[in-house]
Amino acid sequence: MIRLGLTGGIASGKSTVAAMFAREGIPVFNADAVVHRLYRRADVIASIGASFPGCVQDGKIDRLVLAEEVFFDHAKLHALERLLHPLVHREERVFWRRGMLERRWCVISEIPLLFESDAQGRYDAVILADAPPMIQKQRALRRKGMTEGRLEHILQRQWRLEHKRKFADIAVPTGAGKAVTYAAVRNVLMGLRRNDDA
Numbered sequence: 001m002i003r004l005g006l007t008g009g010i011a012s013g014k015s016t017v018a019a020m021f022a023r024e025g026i027p028v029f030n031a032d033a034v035v036h037r038l039y040r041r042a043d044v045i046a047s048i049g050a051s052f053p054g055c056v057q058d059g060k061i062d063r064l065v066l067a068e069e070v071f072f073d074h075a076k077l078h079a080l081e082r083l084l085h086p087l088v089h090r091e092e093r094v095f096w097r098r099g100m101l102e103r104r105w106c107v108i109s110e111i112p113l114l115f116e117s118d119a120q121g122r123y124d125a126v127i128l129a130d131a132p133p134m135i136q137k138q139r140a141l142r143r144k145g146m147t148e149g150r151l152e153h154i155l156q157r158q159w160r161l162e163h164k165r166k167f168a169d170i171a172v173p174t175g176a177g178k179a180v181t182y183a184a185v186r187n188v189l190m191g192l193r194r195n196d197d198a
Contacts, residue, residue, distance in 0.1 A: 001099055002106040002192055005122065007114035008129035009161050010154050011139035013174030013181065017129045018110045020185040027102075029095045029109040034088050039063060047083055052076070072153070085117060092122075106192060115159050115167055127188065128168035130161060135175040 006021070008014040022028045038044045039061045048066065049056035055066040070077040092109055099107040108127075111119060120126050131139070140151050165171055172184045 001096070001104055002124050003096060003122065004106065004108040004124065004192075005114050005120065005126040006108050006110045006129065007112060007126060007164065007168070008131070008174075009136060009158050009164070010112075010151070011136050011143070012131045012161060013129040013139075013172075014110055014112065016174060016178065017127070017172050017181065017185060018108065020182050021108050021189075024186065024189055026189070027095070027099055027104055027107045029092055029107065031088050031092075031109065031111045034091045035084055036063075038084060038087055038091075044083075044087070048080075051079060051083065074157075077157075081117070089119075106189070113158065115164055116157075120167065125169040125192075126167070128161070128164050128171045129174050130165060130168075130171040131173075131175045133161070136161065 004021075004026075006014060006018055008017075018028045018030065039048075045056055045059065045061055048061055052066060052069050055062055055069055057065075066080070070080050095109070096107065109123070111117075114120060114126065137151065140146055140154075141148065170188055172181060172188065174181050
């Protein structure tokens with residue numbers, strides 16, 4: 001079974017690319033969705049409540065409060081990542097086992113900070129959702145609550161796309177329309193199929 005990693009930067013088109021792989025029958029692991037599920041687990045709520053007082057209200061994690069708590073504080077952000085990342089990877093291993101049991105030829109994990117968390121060694125190949133900087137910026141600024149200052153702070157915490165491009169095995173363009181992106185996704189899968197069958 002081929003294990004792919006899918007990454008990019010903010011508003012680079014990762015979710016669009018992931019949805020296209022899913023449309024082609026490839027199971028997708030979404031790290032952000034797993035984090036949202038983890039936030040409902042009692043043990044995670046207790047750990048976050050102990051580490052980030054004020055972020056748990058009425059027995060639930062207030063994600064907006066937590067996000068603001070860690071946004072400008074690298075130490076707190078790293079503390080949160082140390083708590084969550086092992087749990088996310090445990091869920092990913094379950095996803096891989098399920099793929100093996102279902103005899104899937106390929107699975108893909110959408111991991112926003114794949115390179116930043118030094119996770120590339122887990123995958124047979126890493127795919128980059130690659131958008132031109134101007135398009136990435138335009139998309140990001142359309143998001144609710146996003147400002148140029150906030151965007152710049154997020155970009156400072158991530159590797160720039162041009163840097164990720166040097167380390168990715170495959171770049172899928174996401175700035176020239178969905179038809180171009182979809183064609184690239186299908187070409188990736190055809191190439192992987194050929195290599196897998198060889």
